[in-house]
Amino acid sequence: xxxxxxxxxxxxxxxxxxxxxxxxxxxxxxxxxxxxxxxxxxxxxxxxxxxxxxxxxxxxxxxxxxxxxxxxxxxxxxxxxxxxxxxxxxxxxxxxxxxxxxxxxxxxxxxxxxxxxxxxxxxxxxxxxxxxxxxxxxxxxxxxxxxxxxxxxxxxxxxxxxxxxxxxxxxxxxxxxxxxxxxxxxxxxxxxxxxxxxxxxxxxxxxxxxxxxxxxxxxxxxxxxxxxxxxxxxxxxxxxxxxxxxxxxxxxxxxxxxxxxxxxxxxxxxxxxxxxxxxxxxxxxxxxxxxxxxxxxxxxxxxxxxxxxxxxxxxxxxxxxxxxxxxxxxxxxxxxxxxxxxxxx
Amino acid sequence: xxxxxxxxxxxxxxxxxxxxxxxxxxxxxxxxxxxxxxxxxxxxxxxxxxxxxxxxxxxxxxxxxxxxxxxxxxxxxxxxxxxxxxxxxxxxxxxxxxxxxxxxxxxxxxxxxxxxxxxxxxxxxxxxxxxxxxxxxxxxxxxxxxxxxxxxxxxxxxxxxxxxxxxxxxxxxxxxxxxxxxxxxxxxxxxxxxxxxxxxxxxxxxxxxxxxxxxxxxxxxxxxxxxxxxxxxxxxxxxxxxxxxxxxxxxxxxxxxxxxxxxxxxxxxxxxxxxxxxxxxxxxxxxxxxxxxxxxxxxxxxxxxxxxxxxxxxxxxxxxxxxxxxxxxxxxxxxxxxxxxxxxx
Numbered sequence: 001x002x003x004x005x006x007x008x009x010x011x012x013x014x015x016x017x018x019x020x021x022x023x024x025x026x027x028x029x030x031x032x033x034x035x036x037x038x039x040x041x042x043x044x045x046x047x048x049x050x051x052x053x054x055x056x057x058x059x060x061x062x063x064x065x066x067x068x069x070x071x072x073x074x075x076x077x078x079x080x081x082x083x084x085x086x087x088x089x090x091x092x093x094x095x096x097x098x099x100x101x102x103x104x105x106x107x108x109x110x111x112x113x114x115x116x117x118x119x120x121x122x123x124x125x126x127x128x129x130x131x132x133x134x135x136x137x138x139x140x141x142x143x144x145x146x147x148x149x150x151x152x153x154x155x156x157x158x159x160x161x162x163x164x165x166x167x168x169x170x171x172x173x174x175x176x177x178x179x180x181x182x183x184x185x186x187x188x189x190x191x192x193x194x195x196x197x198x199x200x201x202x203x204x205x206x207x208x209x210x211x212x213x214x215x216x217x218x219x220x221x222x223x224x225x226x227x228x229x230x231x232x233x234x235x236x237x238x239x240x241x242x243x244x245x246x247x248x249x250x251x252x253x254x255x256x257x258x259x260x261x262x263x264x265x266x267x268x269x270x271x272x273x274x275x276x277x278x279x280x281x282x283x284x285x286x287x288x289x290x291x292x293x294x295x296x297x298x299x300x301x302x303x304x305x306x307x308x309x310x311x312x313x314x315x316x317x318x319x320x321x322x323x324x325x326x327x328x329x330x331x332x333x334x335x336x337x338x339x340x341x342x343x344x345x
Numbered sequence: 346x347x348x349x350x351x352x353x354x355x356x357x358x359x360x361x362x363x364x365x366x367x368x369x370x371x372x373x374x375x376x377x378x379x380x381x382x383x384x385x386x387x388x389x390x391x392x393x394x395x396x397x398x399x400x401x402x403x404x405x406x407x408x409x410x411x412x413x414x415x416x417x418x419x420x421x422x423x424x425x426x427x428x429x430x431x432x433x434x435x436x437x438x439x440x441x442x443x444x445x446x447x448x449x450x451x452x453x454x455x456x457x458x459x460x461x462x463x464x465x466x467x468x469x470x471x472x473x474x475x476x477x478x479x480x481x482x483x484x485x486x487x488x489x490x491x492x493x494x495x496x497x498x499x500x501x502x503x504x505x506x507x508x509x510x511x512x513x514x515x516x517x518x519x520x521x522x523x524x525x526x527x528x529x530x531x532x533x534x535x536x537x538x539x540x541x542x543x544x545x546x547x548x549x550x551x552x553x554x555x556x557x558x559x560x561x562x563x564x565x566x567x568x569x570x571x572x573x574x575x576x577x578x579x580x581x582x583x584x585x586x587x588x589x590x591x592x593x594x595x596x597x598x599x600x601x602x603x604x605x606x607x608x609x610x611x612x613x614x615x616x617x618x619x620x621x622x623x624x625x626x627x628x629x630x631x632x633x634x635x636x637x638x639x640x641x642x643x644x645x646x647x648x649x650x651x652x653x654x655x656x657x658x659x660x661x662x663x664x665x666x667x668x669x670x671x672x673x674x675x676x677x678x679x680x681x682x683x684x685x686x687x688x689x690x
Contacts, residue, residue, distance in 0.1 A: 052384035140486030
């Protein structure tokens with residue numbers, strides 16, 4: 001990447017599209033026509049079609065001083081696949097729109113698409129189109145993902161019922177704590193460029209921030225166990241915010257237990273090192289891209305042996321509110337502190 | 346709009362989504378679940394699904410000093426609907442991703458979505474989702490449109506056959522000349538803020554730039570006449586560039602006639618006033634969002650009485666190249682000057 005710099009203007013439109021599309025071949029029967037026309041053509045083969053779209057903006061969602069472009073390409077796909085997973089659907093296609101300022105070379109675009117390609121391979125998704133244009137100000141990424149699912153398997157946010165068990169996959173708070181470490185090391189580096197960032201002992205949490213994974217494995221496992229969750233959402237803004245979405249859209253209250261929240265040891269230790277309460281990181285950290293879902297008591301039995309699915313509480317009537325029982329034996333209201341992008345100036 | 350300014354941070358995520366979504370109700374049977382979950386749910390009812398996505402960035406694709414936000418919302422939808430039309434398909438759903446800097450108020454967002462709503466009503470499209478986030482730098486818009494079409498009606502860029510007639514709808518070059526006028530008046534205004542812009546005599550071409558329409562009417566008319574074009578594309582980068590797309594993807598040459606190019610009188614007169622060759626504006630201007638398509642000789646007969654479809658040439662073998670016969674009796678090669686967004690710095 002450092003050896004060669006080709007201007008995007010040297011390639012031209014045809015050249016850039018060809019360069020991108022030559023690495024992508026469709027793997028899904030549902031993709032009838034991919035890149036290269038006014039639009040792509042899909043065939044749902046009778047399934048329902050899931051559509052979701054997310055935007056990632058430089059300076060808001062990522063900092064290129066510590067985010068490799070390849071990871072960013074991977075993440076842009078993964079966060080959209082995560083939304084498809086949250087509908088209990090299988091991702092099939094994506095479009096990637098990219099706005100690039102002059103400081104990005106063709107080699108930089110290649111790096112980004114290497115990450116897109118790795119994610120497409122991993123999640124078995126076809127890149128079917130997109131728009132590449134110049135930007136006056138930094139890198140702009142907008143991805144739309146399309147998935148398919150049988151009508152009887154669609155899992156919305158609105159189906160949680162009283163006494164259902166609240167489940168969460170993996171662990172929480174790691175991506176947020178990883179970001180704090182990356183920002184700390186950036187400050188150290190800016191103060192003294194001879195200092196090399198010390199990231200070895202933070203490898204897991206840094207990886208969780210830079211290259212998150214969508215929990216497609218869990219979607220497939222639920223299908224194998226013949227479980228359709230009563231409600232589901234992916235955790236992008238923090239557990240608290242997502243719990244409140246399920247609560248609001250299902251018209252139910254939620255009760256969770258602090259001591260059941262899954263927090264990785266590295267997340268915990270680093271949070272303590274930084275003076276951040278690990279529970280706060282888990283509740284409000286965001287960008288975990290784990291799945292939060294509710295299942296009936298019967299289905300819970302089938303999930304008991306799953307190492308990566310944790311039962312953190314249960315659904316209660318709405319008049320009981322959204323409550324966390326703390327380790328100290330108190331009950332506190334769950335409030336959302338996610339979605340900080342529109343903080344007051 | 347000038348009377349009240351509400352900060353987006355005052356509304357919060359739920360508030361903003363509610364405010365936007367309350368004005369949008371789905372009209373298509375194919376939309377099973379719209380805004381408000383991780384993703385939307387569609388049912389193609391056996392049709393093929395068309396997906397297209399486009400990004401509009403402030404400072405590159407639009408200048409807010411002379412672009413009303415309402416028109417911009419309309420245009421963001423129309424240009425994507427135009428891509429669906431270019432596949433001979435019917436638009437059904439859109440997602441709108443929006444990046445907003447602090448200088449945009451809730452009222453500004455309302456204005457933008459008024460335009461989105463007007464376009465949704467006009468084109469009978471359902472807004473099914475999207476992502477609204479803050480931006481460090483200006484307004485960022487990314488729209489994905491989904492359409493449906495019977496498999497036997499899909500019209501790609503690649504089907505043009507020798508002796509097919511090349512057709513274009515409406516007229517060309519107006520949006521480009523309209524932009525030149527808007528930019529000229531902006532310079533006048535910046536030099537002397539007491540000067541009011543003189544736009545009355547340029548109403549048509551200014552409208553073509555600020556509020557373009559997708560040619561859905563023509564798609565419906567072709568269906569009524571039982572015509573499936575052999576190839577089709579919408580004119581976003583200028584006639585020349587789009588002709589070359591059809592040529593390249595069909596493996597054919599194209600012959601067009603300068604004196605057949607449809608140019609509105611206001612476009613022609615204003616081009617002359619500005620010292621721009623009207624033919625150059627028609628060939629390379631861009632943003633017309635007319636449809637360029639090829640039909641067999643038999644189908645041409647059915648279109649002869651259509652006031653808004655013009656026959657500008659025919660398809661020839663690829664060895665004859667892409668040629669324009671000029672008014673002066675010469676033959677010149679058609680070359681693309683569109684896609685200027687990546688001009689060298």
